[in-house]
Amino acid sequence: MNxxxxxxxxNEGESISHLFNQIKNSLSDKKISYEVIIIDDGSNDxxxxxxxxxxxxxxxxxxxxxxxxxxxxxxxxxxxxxASGDYVLTMDADxxxxxxxxxxxxxxxxxxxxxxxxGWKKKRNDPFSKTIPSKFFNYVTRKLSGIPLNDFNCGIKIxxxxxxxxxxxxxxxxxxxxxxxxxxxxxxxxxxEVNHNRRKFGITKFGMERYLRGFLDLLSVSFVYRFRKRxxxxxxxxxxxxFMLGFISVGWIIYEKISKISENIxxxxxxxxxxxxxxxxxxxxxxxxxQLFLVGFLSELIIQINSDKKGYKIDKSGEGRxx
Ligand code: UDP
Ligand code: MG
Numbered sequence: 001m002n003x004x005x006x007x008x009x010x011n012e013g014e015s016i017s018h019l020f021n022q023i024k025n026s027l028s029d030k031k032i033s034y035e036v037i038i039i040d041d042g043s044n045d046x047x048x049x050x051x052x053x054x055x056x057x058x059x060x061x062x063x064x065x066x067x068x069x070x071x072x073x074x075x076x077x078x079x080x081x082x083a084s085g086d087y088v089l090t091m092d093a094d095x096x097x098x099x100x101x102x103x104x105x106x107x108x109x110x111x112x113x114x115x116x117x118x119g120w121k122k123k124r125n126d127p128f129s130k131t132i133p134s135k136f137f138n139y140v141t142r143k144l145s146g147i148p149l150n151d152f153n154c155g156i157k158i159x160x161x162x163x164x165x166x167x168x169x170x171x172x173x174x175x176x177x178x179x180x181x182x183x184x185x186x187x188x189x190x191x192x193e194v195n196h197n198r199r200k201f202g203i204t205k206f207g208m209e210r211y212l213r214g215f216l217d218l219l220s221v222s223f224v225y226r227f228r229k230r231x232x233x234x235x236x237x238x239x240x241x242x243f244m245l246g247f248i249s250v251g252w253i254i255y256e257k258i259s260k261i262s263e264n265i266x267x268x269x270x271x272x273x274x275x276x277x278x279x280x281x282x283x284x285x286x287x288x289x290x291q292l293f294l295v296g297f298l299s300e301l302i303i304q305i306n307s308d309k310k311g312y313k314i315d316k317s318g319e320g321r322x323x
Contacts, residue, residue: 001033001034001035001084001085001086002032002033002034002085002086002087002106003032003033003034003035003085003086003087003088003089003102003106004034004035004037004079004082004083004084004085004087004088004089005023005034005035005036005037005089005090005091005102006037006039006076006079006080006083006088006089006090006091007019007036007037007038007039007079007090007091007092007093008039008041008072008075008076008079008090008092008093009038009039009040009041009043009047009051009075009093010040010041010042010043010047010069010072010075010093010205011043011044011045011047011202011205012043012045012047012093012094012201012202013043013045013046013047013049013050013202014200014201014202015093015094015095015200015201015202016038016047016050016051016054016093017050017053017054018095019093019095019099020036020054020058020061022095022098022099022100023036023099023102024058025099026099026100026102026103027099027102027103030103032103032106034060034085035060035061035062035083035084035085036058036060036061036062037061037062037064037079037082037083038051038061038062038063038064038093039064039065039066039075039076039078039079040063040064040065040066041066041069041070041071041072041074041075042066042067042068042069042070043069048063048065051063051065062082064078064079064082066078071171071172072172072174072205073169073170073171073172073173073174074169074170076090076169076174077167077168077169077170080164080165080167080169083161083164085161086160086161087106087109087110087158087159087160087161088158088159088160088161088163088164089102089105089106089156089157089158089159090155090156090157090158090159091155091156092155092156094199094200094201094202095197095199095200095201096125096155096196096197096198096199097119097155097156097194097196097197098156098194098195098196098197100195101119101156101192101194101195104192105117105119105156105157105158105192105194106158108158108190108192109158109159109160109190112188112190113188114160114188114189114190115159115160115162115163115181115186115187115188115189116157116158116159116160116163116177116178116181116186116188116189116190117157117158117189117190117191117192118149118151118152118154118157118178118189118190118191118192119151119154119155119156119157119191119192119193119194120149120150120151120154120191120192120193120194121151121154121194121196122150122151122193122194123195123196124196125196125197125198126196126198129208130204133208133211134151134153137152137153137211137214137215138150138151138152138153140215140218141176141179141218144218144222145178145179145182145222147178147179147182147189148191149178149189149191150191151191152175152176152178152179153174153175153214154194156194157177157178159177159181160186162186163181163184163186166181166184166185166186167180167181167184171217172210172213172214172217173217173221175214175217175218176217176218176221179221179222179225180221180225183225229303231295231296231299231300231303232296232297232299232300233296234296235292235293235295235296235299236292236293236296238292239288239289239290239291239292239293239295239296240289240293241289242285242286242288242289242292243285243286243289243290243293244289245282245285245289246281246282246283246284246285246286246287246289247282247286249278249279249281249282249285250279250282250286252278253273253276253278253279253282257270257273
């Protein structure tokens with residue numbers, strides 16, 4: 001099997017049959033063998049009925065149904081786990097991603113031997129309320145990740161099978177698949193301009209909250225992938241910093257007190273330690289430092305317990321192998 005096409009669908013009943021016909025037509029004269037995995041993400045319209053209808057007519061459709069709405073990331077993840085093609089393409093079910101782009105994306109990833117080719121909706125048919133924040137979002141993600149993509153959250157993307165095998169999607173992490181892939185060592189990432197249609201049926205499933213959530217996810221994705229194997233380096237170093245700050249301040253307070261006593265200043269003229277803001281700051285600093293240190297320690301324990309799940313992957317195509 002050359003290609004698995006993965007389509008998450010949440011209340012997209014009206015689009016399903018058009019979508020499948022367009023996919024079929026666009027690939028009919030190409031020599032690409034493919035399967036279409038459609039995931040009904042707990043829809044409450046006729047999406048599932050539509051999926052079953054088309055799957056009766058065609059053998060290469062694999063329908064998956066979620067019991068409730070888990071979100072696009074979980075739907076994609078279920079598709080990734082089920083895919084058996086050498087390459088895996090994801091696209092939205094709402095006909096905004098154009099099936100005529102499937103073949104060019106496949107040609108590009110195979111010809112240029114890339115890990116990922118991401119679509120770029122250069123001429124985007126969406127309202128301004130979406131396009132403007134999205135430009136900012138892409139700019140920040142580009143700067144933070146160092147990946148030169150214009151459109152991280154484009155629904156249509158194609159991956160080598162290895163790439164999706166290395167990824168566990170959850171929450172709303174589908175926005176960051178290129179970042180997660182890069183951190184897993186897949187850095188041959190290409191981009192191709194794609195045609196983008198206006199939504200014809202149904203409504204968008206993500207409101208303005210997508211930007212706040214997207215931003216928080218960007219922070220956690222950057223954090224988790226940097227420190228997931230060595231949390232003590234993160235928590236411990238900040239903890240030590242806080243602890244040292246507190247410790248030095250306490251040292252200073254004691255030194256000041258002793259030096260005043262040794263200068264024979266009468267005790268009632270020396271400011272009591274508990275009267276100084278620095279004393280409280282020092283105290284809090286020491287406590288925060290110890291807390292952070294303990295959090296780091298706990299995280300390390302959790303990693304030890306799960307240490308059988310190795311986070312690294314050996315590149316089997318590595319050069320110079322003897323066997
Ligand atoms: N989607 C999904 N589960 C959800 C939300 C969305 O499977 O909880 C699917 C949706 O059916 C569509 C794709 O994800 O196929 C993209 O959603 P949408 O078109 O609403 O996003 P937008 O184009 O507005 O970014
Ligand atoms: Mg859409």
